[in-house]
Amino acid sequence: MTNTGRRAGDEVVQLYVHQRTSRDKQPLRQLRAYARVSLKPGETKTVRLRLATSDLAHWDVTRSKWVVESGTYDVMAGASSADIRARTSLKVQGETIPPRDLGKATRAENFDDYxxxxxxxxxxxxxxxxxxxxxxxxxxxxxxxxxxxxARLTAELAGAAGTLEVRIGSPGGRIVGSARFDGTSSPYTYRTVTAPLAAGAKGRADVYLVLSKGLRMSAFSLR
Incomplete structure (x- = not known):
């Protein structure tokens, strides 16, 4: 970095990373390191920023853990996220996130989209x-x-009376299960609701849970 001006000045060098492909949605840029540099007129300094493998980790909602996925990561340096002045890429050997296992108790908040x-x-x-x-x-x-x-949907529900549907492929896809809920007087009082699943609930697919207005859910499983 060189100060080409006639006055002393400060610059903040920022290091960003971007994961090109991932099982989970990723931001365009994530700030991972930065350093403030003071330069006299005409002065040049080399800035070194540390990037560890752990800095490439993100939260895997399917297993509730931090993970570094295998793939290509872009590394960018600049004065801000909109002022990138240098970039390179790294190939990282990490892990592959497996398909979801909804047979285990799954927190409803760990969804992929909504x-x-x-x-x-x-x-x-x-x-x-x-x-x-x-x-x-x-x-x-x-x-x-x-x-x-x-074979069976089990869900922890509270709030207004309504229905919880299990659909395959899309929000309007084939219904493979539906549970009726009578509601609770308090939104903090949860009850366990179960319903059978049709034979079509098998294989590898995107699963959608469709809820009535006012229904609350904390956890569920498909076993």
Whole structure:
């Protein structure tokens, strides 16, 4: 870095990374390191910023853990995210995120995509649940491995009376299960609801949970 001006000045060198491909949605740029540099007129300094493998990790919602995926990562340096002045790329040997296993108890908040859903307090003291803000609200759980067939939906529900549907492929896709919920007097009182799943709930697919307005869900499983 060189100060080509006639006055002393400061510059903040910022280091960003971008993961080109991922099982999870990734931001265009993530700030991973920075350093402020003071330069006299005509002065040149070399700036070194540390980038560790752990700096490439992101939160894997399918398994609730930090993960570094295998792939190509862009490394960019500049004065800001809009002023990138140098870049390179790295090939990283990490891991491949496996398909989702919804046979295990899954937190509803760990979805991949959604519509008409708000994150809400599960209880007055701790936890996060989801709440449907309109009829037809949905949660998407991408790339789920249902194996030879899941037989039963189990969900922890609270709030208004309504229905919870399990659909395959899209929010309007084939219904493979539907549970009726009678509602609870308090949004913090959860009850376990179960419903059978049709024979079509098998293989590898995107699973959608479609909720009625006012329904809250903290966790569920498809076993």
């Amino acid at each position: 519509r008409a859903i708000s994150l809400v307090d599960e209880s007055k003291s701790r936890g996060t649940a989801v709440a449907a803000t309109a009829d037809g609200a949905w949660l998407k759980f991408t790339d789920t491995q249902l194996g030879s067939g899941a």
